[in-house]
Amino acid sequence: MSSFRPVSVSSGNRRISWDLVRGGCVVLVLLYHATYMSVVVHPELGPRRFAFPHQVGASLLLVISAYFAAVTIGRGSLGRYWWGRIARLLPPFLAAVVVIYFALRYLSPPGWFSPRFGDLAGNLLMLWNWKPADFPFLDGSHWTIPLQLMAFTVAALLYRGSWGHGRKFRVVMWTALLVPLAQWPLRVAGPPEWYRVIVDGFGFHRWHLFVAGIAVRLWTTKRVSTAEFALLEVLCVGAHALHGATVTPSGIRVEWGSTIGIAIGIAVISLAAAGPDWNRFVPAFAQRAITWFAGVSYGVFLIHQAIGYLVLHWLSGLGADPLLQTAGMLATGVVLGWALTRLVERPAHRFLMRGYDSWTARRRPGDEPIPVAAGKPR
Structure with missing residues (x-):
């Protein structure tokens, strides 16, 4: 590994490798929920013909998110960077x-969770991680958002x-990795x-997932050595x-299973970040489908699980085969x-970014933070 020289990759041009990695992670999330968690949450659905019982996809999406946050944070003002993410x-x-x-409120069958208005408010405010007993998830996939x-x-x-x-x-990265590890026994x-x-x-x-993604970026831009990068990633997998x-x-x-999946996923993300695009290995028709799916993958991630369980229930009631249900x-x-x-x-992103740009344009030129070149400390 020490002989491999990473290549800094710009995010300016869309790469099929990233679309494939991101879309693949969302597919893993779908399979995990459809074939495994569905039966854990609702045993009455009956066994599946195939089960993928490893929570890997959502965790790897956080690694990817951290990598691209590190890629883009030095471009333009920090205010626009932050607002763009929001x-x-x-x-x-x-x-x-x-x-x-x-x-869920109006279509859930008897015996299933039927949320009240307080549950809606708690989920809109993302209170689950703080008090999960008081604020149950409407959709378990949403834990990544806050x-x-x-x-x-x-x-x-x-x-x-x-x-x-x-x-x-x-120092911040190592602290974010080692402090949670040190408190694990407690x-x-x-x-x-x-x-x-x-x-x-x-x-x-979960902090190790963000460290893993940022470490990939620092390695590909040669701001950490291959030895330090490897040590960071090994500790992230251990965490x-x-x-x-x-x-x-x-x-x-x-x-x-999940641990090995995370290790493989980080390796794949590192290859996507450091190497050339994978477009030469993917047929053109497949590239179009992969790019389309990657473009809607966040929406799929947000809305597939809880409503999908209702679909499983309805198809099960019709006598559909478990594979057809999935x-x-x-x-x-x-x-x-x-x-x-x-x-x-x-449309919401376009509207909010136009609003931000209009607001900053009306301010005095000196009020807007000065953009900082990526990788250059002040």
């Missing part, structure tokens, strides 16, 4: 929560000062509720193993995700 993530999330609420919003906000704040650059930022030992609220609310046990581990009377039980859930998720992208995500 404008991209928040409107489709809020719309998905409302749609899912009404679907973590991304917090990460983008912290990234912008760090980048404004010296702690977002150079050696100081490497986390699994039944800590007091106030401690759990802080640790889970701020997602301590993920502990995150998914359970303590039993016979010892610590690690969910190796196909129905996946197809419904893609169609609804496409609609969410077309009707909410893209």
Whole structure:
């Protein structure tokens, strides 16, 4: 590995490799929910013919998100960077929560969770990680959204000062990786509720995923050595193993499937970031389909799970084969995700960014933060 020389990759041109990686991660999320979690949450649906029981896709999406945050943070003003992330993530999330609420409220069969208005408010405010017993998820996929919003906000704040650059930022990365690892024994030992609220609310046990993505960016731009990069990623995989581990009377039980999946995924992300585009290996017709799916993948991610379980229930009641049920859930998720992208995500993002640009244009020129060249500390 030490002989491999990484190549810095610009995000200016769309690359089929990133579309393939992002779309593949969302497919893993779909398969995990359709073939495994569906039966965990609703055993009455009956066994599936095929099960993918590893929570890998959503975690890898956080790695990818962190990588691209590191790629783009130095382009333009920090205010526009931060607002662009909010404008991209928040409107489709809020719309998905409302749609899912009404679907579950009025279409859930007897015995299934039927949310009340308080559940809608709690989900719109993203309160689940803080008090999960009081604020149940309307859709379990949404756990990533507040973590991304917090990460983008912290990234912008760090980048404004010296702690977002150079050696100081490497100290921040190592701290974000090692501190959650150090507190893991306390986390699994039944800590007091106030401690759990802080640790889970701020997602301590997921920070390694952001470190993994940022480390890929620093490596491809030669700001960390290959040896340090490899050590960071090995520790990130180890942190993920502990995150998914359970303590039993016979010892610590690690969910190796997810751990190995994360390790493979980080390696694939590193190859996508450091190497040439994969377009030479993908036929043109497949590239169009992959690019289209990647373009609607966030909408699919947001809206497929809870409504998809309703689809499984209806198809099961019609006597459909489990494979057909799974196909129905996946197809419904893609169609609804496409609609969410077309009707909410893209127009809301354009509207909010035009509003931001108009607002900053009316300010005095000296009020707008000075753009900082990527990778150059102040």
